[in-house]
Amino acid sequence: MILTVTPNPSLDRTYEVPSLDRGEVIRATGERMDPGGKGVNVSRAVAATGQRTVAVLPLGGAPGALVADLLDQQGIEVAPVPVAGATRSNIALAEADGVLTKINAPGPELTDAERELLLETVRQQSRDASWIACCGSLPRGLAPDWYADLVARTHAAGARIALDTSGPALLAALRERPDVVKPNAEELSEAVGRPLATVGDAVKAAEELREMGARAVLASLGADGQLLVSDRGAWFGSARVDAVRSNVGAGDSSLAGFLIAGGSGPEALASAVAHGAAAVRLPGSVMPTPADLDPAAVTVTADLPADRALTEPVS
Numbered sequence: 001m002i003l004t005v006t007p008n009p010s011l012d013r014t015y016e017v018p019s020l021d022r023g024e025v026i027r028a029t030g031e032r033m034d035p036g037g038k039g040v041n042v043s044r045a046v047a048a049t050g051q052r053t054v055a056v057l058p059l060g061g062a063p064g065a066l067v068a069d070l071l072d073q074q075g076i077e078v079a080p081v082p083v084a085g086a087t088r089s090n091i092a093l094a095e096a097d098g099v100l101t102k103i104n105a106p107g108p109e110l111t112d113a114e115r116e117l118l119l120e121t122v123r124q125q126s127r128d129a130s131w132i133a134c135c136g137s138l139p140r141g142l143a144p145d146w147y148a149d150l151v152a153r154t155h156a157a158g159a160r161i162a163l164d165t166s167g168p169a170l171l172a173a174l175r176e177r178p179d180v181v182k183p184n185a186e187e188l189s190e191a192v193g194r195p196l197a198t199v200g201d202a203v204k205a206a207e208e209l210r211e212m213g214a215r216a217v218l219a220s221l222g223a224d225g226q227l228l229v230s231d232r233g234a235w236f237g238s239a240r241v242d243a244v245r246s247n248v249g250a251g252d253s254s255l256a257g258f259l260i261a262g263g264s265g266p267e268a269l270a271s272a273v274a275h276g277a278a279a280v281r282l283p284g285s286v287m288p289t290p291a292d293l294d295p296a297a298v299t300v301t302a303d304l305p306a307d308r309a310l311t312e313p314v315s
């Protein structure tokens with residue numbers, strides 16, 4: 001079973017708009033609502049493959065009830081932690097030319113009792129977990145070392161940990177040796193404090209994250225593909241996508257693909273790339289099913305294209 005922990009889930013509202021004009025009334029041409037938050041999306045993608053997954057998440061207020069309903073409709077097993085504050089709503093504005101603007105709200109502040117209940121729920125659910133994916137930003141009330149503490153506790157109980165977060169929460173948790181971390185290019189650059197212009201720059205940064213404690217680094221590089229750096233070696237994977245519809249949740253879908261394929265080595269990287277490529281062909285944060293995957297379009301190589309310039313360099 002793959003357990004996911006999303007301390008700050010969301011109701012994701014995506015509006016399709018012709019274009020963004022600041023200060024004007026913009027009439028949306030389409031709208032959709034999805035249960036969101038990075039671990040929630042990992043659970044949705046794992047469940048789409050038929051594997052068992054449980055999502056642990058605080059839920060509160062009317063948006064929280066809506067998230068619970070939407071997850072129920074999708075058949076996702078949830079271990080909810082009731083909280084007094086309302087679950088946040090995150091807004092994505094998708095322009096006709098493909099540009100996506102996202103507004104991520106801070107979310108409710110968790111009380112001491114809610115924080116304890118969240119930890120206790122993770123502890124109870126982690127008994128049958130092969131992997132625990134700890135994902136997303138931390139809500140107010142959880143200190144930056146919250147993930148570090150969770151990694152230390154769950155490692156002691158024998159589960160493997162995948163971590164997808166950023167900033168101080170990522171840096172603190174690295175010290176507890178998570179089994180894999182999944183930064184995107186911006187998060188990787190922020191963690192090492194350097195710009196990334198080439199695949200080689202990303203490889204060096206991923207190696208540095210391993211020196212800081214990560215056992216493996218699955219770095220997602222947007223349209224350029226993904227990189228896996230671990231004690232078994234380093235590989236680069238990519239897949240060409242002709243029409244990108246939405247990249248919301250593409251990283252989450254990739255992490256799910258990586259975990260369901262065993263969570264290490266080139267086969268898991270190929271699965272991560274296939275899931276990322278499939279996710280961007282789908283609207284909003286719709287997660288791919290096996291029928292959406294095109295494994296034949298994926299290339300994985302140990303011959304790293306170090307000099308290749310990133311399509312979207314991080315400055």
Ligand SMILES: Nc1ncnc2c1ncn2[C@@H]1O[C@H](COP(=O)(O)OP(=O)(O)O)[C@@H](O)[C@H]1O
Pocket residue numbers: 183184185219220221222223224225226239240241244247248249250251252254272273275276277280
């Ligand atoms: N424009 C794109 N074209 C093709 N694949 C993409 C594109 N954007 C994302 N992907 C796929 O989805 C993965 C995750 O996207 P990325 O933007 O790196 O992560 P995140 O969603 O975490 O920011 C990429 O590594 C790639 O495999």
Ligand SMILES: O=P(O)(O)OC[C@H]1O[C@](O)(COP(=O)(O)O)[C@@H](O)[C@@H]1O
Pocket residue numbers: 008010012035036037038039041090104135136137138247248249250251252285
């Ligand atoms: O916890 P954060 O960093 O605010 O991110 C939450 C948001 O990210 C998502 O999980 C999507 O993630 P990505 O587009 O980065 O893959 C949304 O569902 C959610 O609104």
